Amino acid sequence: MAAPASPPPPAPSLPDLIPNNLAESFSTHGIFATLRPYSPLAIANFSSVVDAIVAQPAKYAAVRQRIRLDAHHLLPIADTSSFAGAEESASSDATVPNTPEPTQLAWQGAFVFSYQDPPVHPQLGWIIGYGPKFPQYEGKPKPDVPLTVGPHFQELRLHNTTARLNIDKKSAVCTITPGHNDGTLRRGGMKVPFGTGFLDRPQEIISFGELDYRFEYVPADLSLHSAAVKAYICDALGAADSVNDLIAQTPSPNDRYIGDWRLVQPAGMGTDGEVVAAMRSKGDIVAIKDYWCKEQKDAWNALSKIDNYRSLQARVKSSYVQSLVDVLDEEKIRSAFHPPQHVYVCLQPLVLYDLDKLFKTWDNEPSNKPAEPILHQVLAQILLGIKDLHTAGFIHDDIKPSNIGILRVLPPHVVILDLDNAKDFSWIGALPSACLLTTHGNGGTIGYLAPEREGPQDELFGTGVDVWSAGCVAMEIFLRKPLQDLKRFNINPYRDLATFKHHRPTSGQLQTERTRQEAFVSGLSSSPGTIENLIGQMLAVDPNNRVTVDAALKHPLVAAGVLATQEEETRAKAQPGDKRAREEKDP
Structure with missing residues (x-):
């Protein structure tokens, strides 16, 4: 058998x-x-x-x-x-x-x-x-x-x-x-x-x-989700008494609200006021910038900044520039007889970290500094954001590490912040390279000001000032040293001497600092094909000899960063498991 x-x-x-x-x-x-x-x-x-x-x-x-x-x-x-x-x-x-x-x-x-x-x-x-x-x-x-x-x-x-x-x-x-x-x-x-x-x-x-x-x-x-997480905390963690009201379906009377936005945590402090992270029931998350208005002129200034943001909102579409979402009670603010104490604008994306803070972590823990290709992507995204602004007719005029927001380091995603003082040159009809009059002691940040930005009175500056500022930032990213040590010399060495009203330096002091900076930049420019060479071109004193944003983006190392960024965006749009990714893999 x-x-x-x-x-x-x-x-x-x-x-x-x-x-x-x-x-x-x-x-x-x-x-x-x-x-x-x-x-x-x-x-x-x-x-x-x-x-x-x-x-x-x-x-x-x-x-x-x-x-x-x-x-x-x-x-x-x-x-x-x-x-x-x-x-x-x-x-x-x-x-x-x-x-x-x-x-x-x-x-x-x-x-x-x-x-x-x-x-x-x-x-x-x-x-x-x-x-x-x-x-x-x-x-x-x-x-x-x-x-x-x-x-x-x-x-x-x-x-x-x-x-x-x-x-x-x-x-x-x-x-x-x-x-x-x-x-x-x-x-x-x-x-x-x-x-x-x-x-x-x-x-x-x-x-x-x-x-x-x-x-x-x-x-x-x-x-x-609120109900589920509350049940988990009560049942699995046995902490029914400690559950905060903010996760209950009924908002707590102790929550702080602006409009229908619930304030979550402070996100930063600027010269004009506080920036706070906020969310609402739809799941949207924003940064709310609170302009403090002590006098009528402060309210007018805030409304001017809002107008600037509205123009940016209409003309700048960029993944690398923070944008306006909403202005709370705008009509009421504009029609009010007495100035409001606070003017609130909602911005996206919410950014809790910036390049300045990132530099501090690198200095404290050098092993945290990413590899060079990642840094090339960071510089590429800064330049892409600047290019988007220039294409729309704006000069940022204050590019610096604290205005470069870090959404993540790996893969990198940076956004340009603090656009309320951006300069609109689209209506002037002049060349972008020379379209705005110099101003002195007003605008920009010492240590990141291009030579022409505070040059002789009645002369013009243009989009090249953002390239110079980005070059200063790039120097800190790759070389971990500033072009100008502000602890040693806290004056713009290229500023027109006649425009100083108080604490006027000597012409010799300004010339000494200019000579030091130009000698250092000259050394950078002598090594072709490197990122240092590009930084040197971005820091050319004469704006007519300075590399443009488009040319900087074509530098081989930056172009590789642009390509890596584009590939990451493609991956993010087609994650495994979504419908398009499955269809592409189906025979």
Whole structure:
């Protein structure tokens, strides 16, 4: 008698597919955020985790619930569109084993965080590290999110607890905390200091050791999300009494509102007033600039700035320039007999970080400074923003590090800020290179003023002043030194001596500083083909000899930064899992 046929092998236990409808991800599965591998190395190690789930489903049952695969879930690494190339990776300079080949097949998907699937230790949060637990690390908790299951966790600079992701009990904001104070956890290429950090952006790049991931919130109805996160804090964290009213569906009477915008946190302080981050029920997030009006002239000045913003709003369409969204109670302000004490304008995008602050982090921790190709992208985006302004008929007239907002460092995205004093030259009909009269002691910032900006009275300046200022900024980005040390000499050396009313310097003092600067710039210009050479061309004293924005963008290193920026924008528009990306990959 023939032996009975053996049963067929069980089908591989694959994780679920990510729902096509992101709202379904939240409403059905409670998924509020995803962590998607961004670099090739991260993709390869993510794929190894999926392989382990398929091979040992019982051992990795808990991990399986925290992974979702894309519809096209097995692709060559070279065909993926969720990661930047090695030259853009936050960890691209590292030497680690098992660097994946472009043709290597890899599982495509993401780790997911769900209110319906709390971590093993809710008070600690979702532990992110390596897995499974190795014998030499007995007694330590297994990670809820294992970034690799291979033996190379030390070369990948991963800890058993590299980071912890949790929900703050008071504010209901998602937080991330490093497990060790050694720089193995980075956000946008910058080390996360030891302590709790708030994940307050819709998406950003987070690096765990040598692995780069894109963290992204899943869009969801705000009221539904408020109810879900409140239930999670009450049930999983057992903190019903500590839930702040701001996450309840009914706003708290203690919240501070301007119009229908709820103020969230201070975002900065300018010479005219405060900048505050704000949001409303639709989910919009803006920066609200509060102009303080003590006298009638302050109100007139604020209205003039609003008119400027309105012109910019109509004519400048740029990803690299902050723009006006709304002016609160504008009609009431314009018709008021007495000046209002405050004039509020809403701007997007909200920027909480600028280049000046970034410089300080580089100085305190030099290892945080990104690789040169990333810096080329930063300069390229500054120049693209300036070009968009000039094309629309505006001169910014105050380009400096604190007016370069940093939305993220990796991949870089910068925006030009503080446009309320931009100069509109479109109506003049003169050449852009010489269209506005010099003004002295009013406008711009010492240390970033082009020679012609405060030159002889009744002479003209033009778009070249922004190129000079950008050259000063580029010098600080790449050389980490200013063109002019303001602690040593806090006067514009190119200003017309006759225009000083008080504390007039001697002509010898001005000439000495000019000679020092010009000698340094001359040395930069003598090394062709380098970024230093471009900076030298941007800092030419004679505006007629100064490189134009268009020519600067064609410099090989800057052009490479422009191309990298365009490729990143293309990837962002076609993330895996969206409809267009799936259609493009369908045979």
